[in-house]
Amino acid sequence: MLTILFDGVAYGMLLFVLACGLAVTLGLMNFVNLAHGAFAMGGGYLTVVLMNRLGVPFLLCLPAAFLLTAAVGVVLERTLYVRLYGKTHLDQVLFTIGLVFMAIAAIDYFMGAQQQLITLPAFLRGQLEILGGSIGIYRLFIIAICGALVVVLQLGLSRTRFGSRLRAAVDQPDVARGLGIDVNRLFAATFALGSGLAGLGGALGVDVLGLDPTFPLKFMIYFLVVVTVGGTTSLIGPFVASLVLGLGDVAGKYFVPEFGAFMIYTMMVAILIVRPQGLFARGSR
């Protein structure tokens, strides 16, 4: 029981780190980035290559995954995404699906279609026995890192200048522009942050979620659920949604394995029937 709870929380937190960038791009730029998972995949493969081919230690791979995907994100944002901001959601959807297909085929070409494995450093392997349940040390590590990230993000958003500008731009883009906030630079920085977090999540997730070229498609629905159920107006919404989703998915797979993936779909449908605007919608939007 404790194990499930623990795995679910770890899984949920990982989902949050993977998906929160999407929530921000959506809330800030009203941009539906279905290719968000491709950034996560990028971070994952980067880790695989760094560790398995170049022998870089795992702990160094994590910041590298963050920085490199953030850099790729900023380049793509400035060159491609920026052209799509004014367009319809349909155009954005088609465009980013196109990017997903390109990323999948490219990874397939360079890395092959098989599952990628990494060997975690010894101190992150193994189990801890607590209160009669066994807990994976790596799960604990994920919870610690993601938990710290959540705190940092929340504080960053509520306490720093960047954060207050970001919130202003999300709530009232026109007013923010009028106040002389450089919304374009804010967009680029946020996009970089979001992609970087996805990359970091991808790197952390290699051992837990698995990694193969179909990753962006497999997790697209999870990201969408987190964002639609959690909303984009705060970080708390997606965070709670991620935890619920993570716990539900893990518990579902454990208790009713024959239903497999149905668990999250059922949850999604149920939530939407009760709260069509998401769990944390504010007013009517």
Add this chain to the structure above:
Amino acid sequence: MTPILATDRLSRSFGGLRAVNEVTFSLAPGARQALIGPNGAGKTTFVNILTGVIAPSFGSIRLAGEDITRLSRHQRVRRGMVRTFQVNQLFPDLTPLESVLLAIFERDGKAANLRRPAWREEAAAEEAAAILARLKLADVMDLPTAEIAYGKRRQLEIAVALACRPKLLLLDEPAAGVPDGERQDIMAAIAALPRDVAVLLIEHDMDLVFRFAERIAVLVGGTLLVEDVPERVAADPRVREAYLGESLDGRAA
């Protein structure tokens, strides 16, 4: 005679703020009434409650005697309460002809027809053309709406509403944003509205209000201040007081 519209202590608060406060109000069939008030007086909220965009916190609305407080937006339209919008709400890719026709089809319950070609509905097409001609839109009726001039689009707002065959027409600042040269057309269109349609005009432009309205209601701070004939409203000291600050500000800006 049953009033066409009757509200009873209609109220709506947002948080602690009473945007509309116990407005009791009625309109006779064929009335020519204006609803005025300074900015933030609750006019928009009032119209949104009437048309079903937001629900009242308290009170009721009757249309021709029938309680419509809980009906959805399109059901109110079906029963004869039709509105135009302050900011154009048109179909950019349809032509004016198609837009008006669409309203006629919905009105006549023919919109769900999957089989009969639209052009076979000759009576509807003729009616649409007649409405468009009356609003001086005949020459642009076959162009995409997005391509016609702004003033014409304001006219089309009214044409689409008329096609719904209203008993009560809510005109929300029909002349908003129209340059002076084209204002006359809008005024003429409003003056020529069928006499059996009751009209509630929500307007800032006092010139238009006093030319058109036979009665004027003044909303201030969400409360109905006066409801009377124009001369007496104009002479009312409370109205002057409510408007004084605003109109001075408005001129200065």
Add this chain to the structure above:
Amino acid sequence: MTRVETGAPPAAAPASAAALLRERARWSLFDLLFWAAALAAFFVFPLRLPLLTEIAILGLFALSIDLLLGYAGIVSLGHAAFFGAGAYAAGILAQHGWGEPISGLAAAGLVAAALGFATSFLVLRGSDLTRLMVTLGVAMMVLEAANKAAWLTGGADGLNGVVMDPVFGVFEFDLFGHTAYWYALAVLFLCFLAIRRIVNAPFGLVLRGIQGNALRMSAVGAPVNRHLVAVYTLAAGFAGIAGGLLAQTTQFVSLDVLNFQRSAEGLLVLIIGGSGVLYGGLVGAVAFKLMQEWLSNITTQYWQFWLGAALVLLVLFARGGLLGLARRFLRRRPARSERGGAA
């Protein structure tokens, strides 16, 4: 198309209004050429009939998406659910001994339409984004269900043992795909006629109205949700017929009919051809399949990359699709008047 934009007499005679509408609904030379070419293809490419049949099926699938997306403006990431439901319905019927093709196809359409109707209530809710998630989620749910219900669908092994009776009891499905092509083309044509009728009927105006401005639709008294349920159900039904055709002509159904790639492919085909135009899906299907053939000859495995690249480029540079490009070319680029679109 060739309206004179200025100098028209101000008070057009009322009788001309119906004529103006009729003008748009006329058959044109293009219609004749397109279907003549489809017939001629049988004689010109007798060895490529399976490919031509695939094009017809894909065209019908894209046409069903066009009804939803091009006309009503609903973005769906899960239209494959209905294609797949139709495919399995037709396949399972035939596998269990009901091999009569036409009634099987009708059943495919009905099953898919029923699924569409049932799920439409979820799709009505919320914003664009919620719709993306719900349509994608429903499709994945159906895929998962088909995967788990292996006793019925064959699961990952696919549905084998689909045996079809002759069409009208006369035309056997032959090895060369002769019957299959005629059958698929005839079904495509009939569905095309039906959809053409729908979009030329008042309901077609309703769909374009909803896409243009749903708020105003409710302000003219339109029950927008009911209309949306209707179009979603219809589009699902036509997709089901397309799926049924695939099952019947290939006599096999695999889980592929339900996957995300199929939904995305349908969208891509429509975007290549041009959405909101009846021929968009059909022209797109031809272009897409030819491109696929050509690319997979060069790079057998990685043609998905080029598929993605095509999407990206189309969105950036040719949003109207091939038909949009053709129209612009034919008009010789008149000065584009987009004044005050948002004002």
